[in-house]
Amino acid sequence: MAETHGGICGQESRRAAPVQTFNHRSSKWVRLNVGGTYFLTTRQTLCRDPKSFLFRLCQTEPDLDSDKDESGAYLIDRDPVYFGSVLNYLRHGKLVLNKNLTEEGALEEAEFYNITSLIKLIKEKIIERDAKSTHTPVKHVYRVLQCQEEELTQMVSTMSDGWKFEQLVSIGSSYNYGNEDQAEFLCVVSKELHNQSYMSSSQPSEKAKILQERGSRI
Template sequence: MLTNDNFSSQKNGDTNSIVHIDTRPMSTSTTSSSSDAKRDWVLLNVGGKHFMTTRSTLSKEESFLGRLCQYEPDLKTDVDDKGAYLIDRDPNYFNVVLNYLRHGKLILETNLVEEGVLEEAEFYNIRPLIELVKEKIRERDRRKFNDCRTSRVYRVIQCQEKEVTQLMSSLSDGWKFEQLIGHSPVGSSYMYPEGEFLCIVSKQYDRGTREDNNTSVSERVKILQERGSRM
């Protein structure tokens, strides 16, 4: 038996046409897609500061954070009143960790140090970040070691006004111009004749070599020093 809920009949002359009416419920694919997108977002409470990110970001590396958003039953976690996962760590360093997971780069603010990031990377067990931070620490320590092996020597050279330009152009062997001092200021205890200048130059040398081999200046500078350079 046909009912009005399923079919409608229309008479056209001697011909009856039967039209089927689709009474199936509307597709929920759009609603489901929107719901899935919402579920992809995760709220974290790290040291009292909230961070919003996605499960795909946290799952880029095998780590504590990746397990956290996979609903692993053996991973005991608490949530706050907003439903955010509670993590008792430094939020400033966590921001570095989260940005690394987002774009794969290690970016440190001036008030943060590599050792702090290493502690967090080890806590979250993010192996690629651990190796990256360790390499950054080795590079930093090498730079510090090289800086300790070098020192900068300063020379003060007295010269006439007409000799200033020639002095500037004659600097060589790594010597660098630093400052040119004119006439003595009022009240200064150091006096030198008008028309003369003090030219300050510097050079960086290796502590491991003989100082006399690294503090040599050009012949022009030596001549000016003989005329009355003052250290």
């Protein structure tokens, strides 16, 4: 439960006990003033992680000092927007971030409050997010190689580095006017690329498609 700086809503003021009850550590409810925004939650929620700052804050004999404001709320000089997500995680065990919040910002708060399970969860989400952002769709790059008939077998057999044969297109004449005349071919090869920076190799692709269409009619 959160309330903006400047007062408590009427419904809460009718339900809540007098402000003085928040000063007793034996009270079930704990009131926090995080960066000027008030949060009301149970001691049980704040004690989910026995190694956390919030657990130590709620102990009968705390090992850390924390100032209180005039209403008896514990003063915590942190971002209240992120604290809402931290508090909800302690309530139901799920991390829910508004669209204007980042995992890095939530991690900073989780580390401040020393909530170990939340720290681990956020780091896993960051790794998963970064892995998705670096993954690029597979692209096929085409190249067109011109060769004579006697070179064709050697060229196809020596293709390496991921290149594979796609199509052979004859560009020579079907008539043989002499013993020295050799048929010429265009060999279309392709390769899968995962690197978007290799843009220059994709330029021949349109030409290759035209040649493939031409070859299908021969």
